[in-house]
Amino acid sequence: MPRLEKIKGKGTKRPRLDWKFVQRFCSIQKVLFPSWTSPNVIMFGTLLGITLTEQLIIYQVGVLPSHFYYVLADKDYSGFKNLVGMAMVLIILNSTLKSLDQYICNQMYVSWRKTLTESLHTAYFKGRVYYTLNVLREDIDNPDQRISQDAERLCKQMSTMASRLIVSPFTLTYYTYHCFNSTGWIGPVSIFGYFVIGTIANKILMGPIVSTLFEQEKLEGDFRFKHMQIRVNAESAAFYRAGKVEHMRTNRRLQALLQTQKSLINKELWLYIGVNTFDYLGGFLSYIIIAIPIFTGIYDGLTPGELSALISKNAFVCIYLINGFTQLIDLSTTLSDVAGYTHRIGELREVMDDILREQCDYDPASGESYDFDSDFDVHAGPLDTAFIVDHLSYKSPYSDQLLVEDLSLKIKQGTHLLVVGNTGTGKTSLLRVLNRLWEAHSGFVQMTTCFGPRGTLFLPQKPYLTDGTLREQVIYPLKDIYPASGSVDDDRIIQFLELAGVSSLLKRTGGLDEVVDWNWYDVLSPGEMQRLCFARLFYLQPKYAVLDEATSALTEGAEAQLYRTCKQLGMTLISLGHRSSIEKYHDVQLKLCGGGRWELTKIRASSGSLNHRDEDM
Structure with missing residues (x-):
């Protein structure tokens, strides 16, 4: 299996006027x-x-x-x-x-x-x-x-x-x-x-x-x-x-x-x-x-x-x-x-x-070559499943220590998963492996849905705002020519900006298509940036929403409103977070314990463990 590891101190030949x-x-x-x-x-x-x-x-x-x-x-x-x-x-x-x-x-x-x-x-x-x-x-x-x-x-x-x-x-x-x-x-x-x-x-x-x-x-x-x-x-x-x-x-x-x-x-x-x-x-x-x-x-x-x-x-x-x-x-x-x-x-x-x-x-999703120009194409797999993880072990490219060892689970539609654990146990790293940014050390990972609308969308921990108009912020990462222009699409965008609590941006920007001359990161607060990313999520309406502490800058009340809206729009949530307040919006909890250990339990039926690996117990 190929490995994309960070190369440190690699000796390179000094460039010269030579055959190279x-x-x-x-x-x-x-x-x-x-x-x-x-x-x-x-x-x-x-x-x-x-x-x-x-x-x-x-x-x-x-x-x-x-x-x-x-x-x-x-x-x-x-x-x-x-x-x-x-x-x-x-x-x-x-x-x-x-x-x-x-x-x-x-x-x-x-x-x-x-x-x-x-x-x-x-x-x-x-x-x-x-x-x-x-x-x-x-x-x-x-x-x-x-x-x-x-x-x-x-x-x-x-x-x-x-x-x-x-x-x-x-x-x-x-x-x-x-x-x-x-x-x-x-x-x-x-x-x-x-x-x-x-x-x-x-x-x-x-x-x-x-x-x-x-x-x-x-x-x-x-x-x-x-x-x-x-x-x-x-x-x-x-x-x-x-x-x-x-x-x-x-x-x-x-x-x-x-x-x-x-x-x-x-x-x-x-x-x-x-x-x-x-x-x-x-x-x-x-x-x-x-x-x-x-x-x-x-x-x-x-x-x-x-x-x-x-x-x-x-x-x-x-x-x-x-x-x-x-x-x-x-x-x-x-x-x-x-x-x-x-x-x-x-x-x-x-x-x-x-x-x-x-x-x-090497394509962790299917073991075959992957057309990277088709990021929104659907991968073959069960219609009600987003990810299949089988005996997965992974680690950081910068370390030889395993973060998680021998993890097996299926993420199915309608079953909301919460991933918790102390800092450094590999929560965000798990998302990187699922999204194929990092390669697995061993085991099998298959993503059976597409990226984007009607599939899976990731909201990273740090909000990403591109350059462009307010409309372009909301429809991102779709291409500018993809969404239908006109009053129907405008009404949808305005509705989702209101649901996310950032409808005031319409007045501040002068409209959906007004070009702004500011840096979004300088103008918006961390909470506003996270809300705008949720407006983007509502507009795209994927089947599965992967949220990496996407509400960390918001109050619990605002967080509750956004989570309820996601579920009302039919999204299955895969959340990473530390707050106990978001447990009620999930069905299953994956706890990463460090040292490669993990626990998978039902939140609403906490009397038993679905799967448990703890070699020290």
């Missing part, structure tokens, strides 16, 4: 370019055509000075006017093509980000992947940052590199041919040798940068998460007067981040020195290559004007060829960023695929 990077980069490209007819491929092809045309125009602009030298030396006024006119046309064409180049790169950035982020969202929200990543795994840091920021930065960096990379093979081939015609074999050989040396040097200098950038992004996520934690829990921290300690802990994360950033800056210094050195050396190399045929007497028969024109043309060809190589070397700093983001996103995709594969391979 190539594999991850190629897998991301398959997401960005899914087919030959996709919009991204069409934009990429358009960019290729524009950049090639741009290079042809650049070549014509580059050799214009040689023509000017020639006509000026001959004092050819007519030829000079024609060259000026041609120069104006070429400059306008070149500026237009450059603008189109940048425009398409920006469009590709937006399209790439949309495609990549939506692909990550698809995997992230499939089944319980988002839960497993954020709660049960430690080998992936800050998945939210990887999706929201790292993906954006990767697409931005790739878009800045795109036009230069796709045109490089064509420009290098074209200018190598012209350089060979101008200088012979020594010119191209010298330039290629210069590029090889520069590439090796930059590869050596880039190695430490990739892993340091990877670590920096992790610490950025930790720092941002700390601020988010304070924002979400500001009131609780204020009640503790915890400003000083949170200040200290936040600064501690900031210092760790800044220390890594300084290390990255120090390592990038040597890369910048190498890049800039090769940039300036390239200018000198072009003149050395041009000088060789001149000093060897190849051009002795030319007039000064013709020689000036030839030198200008050859200089442009050699310099542009060297510039093509130096641009690739300059991209090494961008490539190091791309490598860091590629490793972070690639690692996230691999872990999400691995989690989803484990979840699909």
